[in-house]
Amino acid sequence: MEEKKIGRRTFLKAAAISTAAVGAANLSKASSSAAQESAVQKTGFPHKELGNTGVQVPILQLGTAQRLNPVYDKIMHRCFKEGVTWFDTALSYGWGSSHRAIANFLTQVKDRKKMWLTSKSGSGSPKGLQEDINECLEELKTNYIDLYLMHGIDDEDMLEKEFINLGDRLRKSGKTRFFGFSCHDGNVVELMNKAAKVGGIDAILFRYNFRRYGDRELNLAIDACKKAGIGLLAMKTNGSVPASIEKVVQFRSDNFTLGQAKLKSVWADERIDSVVSEMDSIRVARENIAAAKSEKHLTATESHQLNQLAALTANYACNGCAHICESVVDQKVAIADSLRFLMYYECYGKTEHARQLYNGIPAQSRICGEEQLQKAAAVCPQGIDIAARLFDAQRTLAV
Numbered sequence: 220m221e222e223k224k225i226g227r228r229t230f231l232k233a234a235a236i237s238t239a240a241v242g243a244a245n246l247s248k249a250s251s252s253a254a255q256e257s258a259v260q261k262t263g264f265p266h267k268e269l270g271n272t273g274v275q276v277p278i279l280q281l282g283t284a285q286r287l288n289p290v291y292d293k294i295m296h297r298c299f300k301e302g303v304t305w306f307d308t309a310l311s312y313g314w315g316s317s318h319r320a321i322a323n324f325l326t327q328v329k330d331r332k333k334m335w336l337t338s339k340s341g342s343g344s345p346k347g348l349q350e351d352i353n354e355c356l357e358e359l360k361t362n363y364i365d366l367y368l369m370h371g372i373d374d375e376d377m378l379e380k381e382f383i384n385l386g387d388r389l390r391k392s393g394k395t396r397f398f399g400f401s402c403h404d405g406n407v408v409e410l411m412n413k414a415a416k417v418g419g420i421d422a423i424l425f426r427y428n429f430r431r432y433g434d435r436e437l438n439l440a441i442d443a444c445k446k447a448g449i450g451l452l453a454m455k456t457n458g459s460v461p462a463s464i465e466k467v468v469q470f471r472s473d474n475f476t477l478g479q480a481k482l483k484s485v486w487a488d489e490r491i492d493s494v495v496s497e498m499d500s501i502r503v504a505r506e507n508i509a510a511a512k513s514e515k516h517l518t519a520t521e522s523h524q525l526n527q528l529a530a531l532t533a534n535y536a537c538n539g540c541a542h543i544c545e546s547v548v549d550q551k552v553a554i555a556d557s558l559r560f561l562m563y564y565e566c567y568g569k570t571e572h573a574r575q576l577y578n579g580i581p582a583q584s585r586i587c588g589e590e591q592l593q594k595a596a597a598v599c600p601q602g603i604d605i606a607a608r609l610f611d612a613q614r615t616l617a618v
C-alpha cells in the first residue's frame with residue numbers, strides 16, 4: 220500500500236479536554252461508572268468517553284510491560300492517586316509478573332471498581348482466547364477485565380465472525396466488559412477498516428504518534444473507526460529513536476518537555492480517547508500526569524519542532540509497515556520486528572527483553588544478503604538504511 224502524505228497536523232485541533240467534560244458524562248451504561256465518576260471528581264484527572272461505550276475513561280493509562288515491584292509498586296500507587304486509574308497489561312508482560320503485581324496492587328487499593336484493567340492474549344484462536352481470559356482473571360485475582368484485547372494481531376481473519384462472536388460471549392459472561400484488539404504491524408489500516416465494518420469491536424490499541432499525522436490512509440481508517448463508535452487508544456506515542464539521534468532537534472518550550480509535547484500532540488487529536496504510556500519512573504509519571512492535567516495546548520512553535528523532529532529522524536523510526544519492505548525481499552526476513560526489538564534496546568534500555576524477543580526470531584529470518592535488503596530499503600517510506608540497521612540488531616542483540 221502506498222502511503223500518501225497530506226499536510227502534517229491538518230487534523231490537529233485544540234482539543235478542549237478538561238474536567239468540565241466529565242460533568243457531561245453519561246455514566247448510566249457501566250456498573251463501575253459511579254466509582255469512576257467519584258474518582259474523577261476527587262483527582263480532577265481528564266476523562267473522555269471510550270468510543271460509543273458511554274463509559275468515561277482517563278486519557279492516560281499506565282502501560283505495565285516494564286518490571287513492576289510485586290510487593291509495593293510506587294509508580295502504580297502514584298498513578299492511581301493522581302487519577303490514572305487505567306492499567307494496561309497482558310498475559311505476556313513480564314511473563315505473568317505484571318498480572319501478579321497488579322493483583323497485589325488491587326488488594327492494596329481495596330476497590331476493584333475504581334480501576335480499569337486491560338489485558339490481552341496473543342492466542343490466534345477463539346478457544347485459546349477463551350482459555351487465556353480465564354488465566355488473566357486467575358492471575359489478576361479479579362472476576363472481570365474491563366477490556367480484553369486480541370494482542371498484536373496482524374491477520375484480518377481475526378476479525379471474522381468466530382472471533383467477533385467470541386467477544387460477544389465473553390461480554391455476556393461478564394468476564395470482560397469490552398472487547399477489541401491491539402496491533403503493531405503494517406496492516407493496521409486494513410484491520411481498522413475491517414473493524415469499522417464488521418462491528419463487535421469496542422476498542423483498538425494501535426501505534427500512533429507525531430510521526431504518523433500525515434498518513435492519509437491511516438487518517439481515513441481512524442475516521443472510519445471513530446464513525447463506527449470504536450474507542451481509539453494510542454500506544455508508542457514517543458515515536459522513539461536513539462537519544463543521540465533525537466538530539467538533532469533541541470526542543471525548546473516554556474510549557475512542556477519533549478515527552479510532554481509528544482503526548483499533547485496525540486491528545487490534540489480528538490479522535491483518540493486515551494494513551495497508553497509505559498511510565499517506568501516516578502519522574503516520567505509525574506511529567507505525563509502534569510501534561511494530561513495541563514489545560515495548555517501546544518503552540519505553533521512547539522508543533523513545528525515536533526514536525527522537524529519527525530522529518531529529521533524519520534530514517535531511524537520504523538513505522539512497522541512490514542508489508543511494504545518484507546514483501547519485496549525474496550526470502551522471509553523479519554525486518555519490522557527486528558527494528559522494533561532494536562528500538563527496545565536502543566531507546567528504552569530493555570536489553571534483556573530485547574534480546575529475548577530478537578532471539579525468538581528464527582536465525583534465518585533475522586538477516587539476509589545486502590542486495591535483498593537494498594531492495595527493501597528502496598521502498599521504505601521512512602528512508603531507513605535497512606541493511607545497516609539489521610546488522611546493528613544482529614551485532615547487539617544476537618546471543
Ligand code: SF4
Pocket residue numbers: 536537538539540541542543544545554555558598599600601602603605
Ligand atoms: S523498515 Fe521501513 S518499510 Fe519496513 S516496516 Fe519499517 S518503516 Fe516500514
